[in-house]
Structure formats: C-alpha cells, structure tokens
Amino acid sequence: DAGITQSPRHKVTETGTPVTLRCHQTENHRYMYWYRQDPGHGLRLIHYSYGVKDTDKGEVSDGYSVSRSKTEDFLLTLESATSSQTSVYFCATKDRDQPQHFGDGTRLSIL
Amino acid sequence: KQEVTQIPAALSVPEGENLVLNCSFTDSAIYNLQWFRQDPGKGLTSLLLIQSSQREQTSGRLNASLDKSSGRSTLYIAASQPGDSATYLCAPNNAGNMLTFGGGTRLMVKP
Numbered sequence: 001d002a003g004i005t006q007s008p009r010h011k012v013t014e015t016g017t018p019v020t021l022r023c024h025q026t027e028n029h030r031y032m033y034w035y036r037q038d039p040g041h042g043l044r045l046i047h048y049s050y051g052v053k054d055t056d057k058g059e060v061s062d063g064y065s066v067s068r069s070k071t072e073d074f075l076l077t078l079e080s081a082t083s084s085q086t087s088v089y090f091c092a093t094k095d096r097d098q099p100q101h102f103g104d105g106t107r108l109s110i111l
Numbered sequence: 112k113q114e115v116t117q118i119p120a121a122l123s124v125p126e127g128e129n130l131v132l133n134c135s136f137t138d139s140a141i142y143n144l145q146w147f148r149q150d151p152g153k154g155l156t157s158l159l160l161i162q163s164s165q166r167e168q169t170s171g172r173l174n175a176s177l178d179k180s181s182g183r184s185t186l187y188i189a190a191s192q193p194g195d196s197a198t199y200l201c202a203p204n205n206a207g208n209m210l211t212f213g214g215g216t217r218l219m220v221k222p
Contacts, residue, residue, distance in 0.1 A: 031208050043155075043200070043212040050208070058209070090154060097162075099145055100202075100210060102155040 003027045004103035006091050012109045019078040021106050023091030025071075029101075031094045032074040034058075034066060036087040037105075043090070049074055081110045113138045113205055115213035123219045130188040132216045134201035139182045141203040145210065146175050146186050148197040155200065159186075191220045 003026035013019055023032060034046040035058075045058030047066040055066050063085060065077045078085055088107050094100040114137045124130060134144075143162045147155040159175040161168040161184070167176045174187040184201055198217045202210035 033209075042214050043202075045209060048209065092155075094208065096208070097143070099157040099160040101157055102147075104154045 004091060004093055004101060006089075006103040006106050008106060009104065010107045012111065013081055014111055015082060016080050019081050019108065019110075021076045021089055021091075021108070023074045023076070023093075023103060025074075025093045027093060027095075027101075028071060029093035029095045029098075030071075031096075031100075032068065033092040033094075033100070034064075034074065034076045035090045035092065036060065036085075037090060038087050046076065046089075083110050086110045113203060113211040115201060115203060115211050117199075117201060117213035117216050119216060120214065121217040121219075123221065124191060125221050126191060126193060128191050128220075130191055130218070132186040132188070132199050132201075132218070134184040134186070134213055136182045136184075136201075136203045136211070136213075138203075138205060139179050141179060141205055142208075144175075144177055144184050144201060144203045146173075146184075147200045147202065149200060149215070150197050158199075188218075191218075193220050193222050196220050 005024045007022045033048045035043045037043045044060045049055045049068040067075045090105045091103040092100045116135045118133045146158045159168045161177045172189040177184045198215040200215045202212045
C-alpha cells in the first residue's frame with residue numbers, strides 16, 4: 001500500500017540486544033510514523049517524522065529512538081530490547097490532508 | 112488526550128445484512144477522521160477519509176458519516192459479504208497529523 005516496505009518482516013532476538021527496523025517509502029510523503037499494536041492496547045504511536053531530520057515523540061516512545069536522514073527512509077531502533085517490546089510494529093506515511101497509509105508490519109519477538 | 116471508543120467490539124451477521132459500526136471520540140477539535148480495515152495478520156487498509164467540513168463520504172458499499180460536534184462517526188456497510196469480514200478501526204486526526212485509534216470492531220459475515 002502506497003509503496004511502503006518494512007524490513008525485516010519477522011525477527012526473533014534476545015533481551016538486551018539492539019534492534020533496528022526499517023521503513024522505506026516510494027511516494028515521497030512528508031510524514032512518517034511508527035506504531036506498535038498489542039492485544040488490549042490497540043495501535044499506539046511510538047515516534048513520528050514531519051520531514052528529514054525532524055522527528056518527535058508519540059505516546060509510547062520510552063526505549064525507542066528514530067532517525068530520518070532521507071525522505072524515503074525512517075528507522076526505528078530499540079537500543080536494548082526488552083520482552084515488553086515484543087509486538088507488531090507498523091510504519092505509516094501520509095501527505096498533508098491525505099489518508100495515512102500503512103505497511104504490512106514487522107512481527108518482533110524478544111526472548 | 113483524545114479517547115476513541117468503538118461499539119460494538121464484535122459483530123457476527125449473516126451475509127446480505129446492512130451494518131452500522133459506531134465510533135465516538137472525546138475531543139471534537141479534529142481535522143478529519145479515517146476508517147480502516149485490518150485483516151488478520153495484515154496491515155491496515157484505508158477505507159475512507161472524511162474531512163471535518165464534510166458530513167458524509169462514500170466508496171462503493173461503504174458510507175461514513177461524521178458529526179464532529181457530538182464526537183461521533185458511523186461506518187455503514189451495505190449488503191454485507193463474507194469478504195467484508197475483518198476488524199474495522201476508526202481514527203480521528205487532531206493537531207500534528209496524528210491519528211488516535213479506537214479498539215476496533217471485529218466483524219464476521221457468515222455465508
């Protein structure tokens with residue numbers, strides 16, 4: 001959808017290791033977002049970006065950092081993964097006044 | 112803080128019925144509202160975007176209405192089909208181009 005590719009699609013790792021998830025878009029959208037989706041909590045915003053090198057925190061940003069060095073790429077990093085960060089992570093993009101479009105998600109398991 | 116409630120949480124109907132899914136939100140100062148569907152294990156697909164100045168938006172068998180002042184939106188699905196089975200999510204957009212998601216309505220349409 002809207003040319004959004006998330007990688008990897010699945011990942012299993014151990015507590016304490018660093019993890020980076022990548023979101024790549026081909027639509028030249030200005031805004032990009034990272035969400036996590038958990039049973040009982042729905043979709044929650046982690047971080048978002050409103051331009052290259054312009055990012056801000058969302059509702060559940062603790063333990064996560066992001067970077068956007070190019071319009072098309074938005075990286076989400078877990079510096080030291082914890083079991084509570086086991087989740088499905090979604091990237092989304094949009095342009096002003098346009099619908100938000102989502103990638104297919106990354107299923108992350110932290111053991 | 113915006114809070115979004117979707118009723119019912121789950122719905123099972125026979126094929127052919129017309130359906131109404133409800134969404135209410137606490138902060139009426141929204142720019143627009145988006146409806147999504149999510150199939151199991153998949154990302155979100157945008158269905159309709161309704162601007163705050165609009166009352167209704169239609170796409171095929173789907174019709175979304177918005178009453179901003181009362182903090183309500185409804186998604187009407189005409190002549191439901193088994194392929195409509197999915198979780199439906201509403202998400203109002205407040206300042207900053209950020210969506211707040213409801214918990215969703217899980218719909219099953221039986222043949």
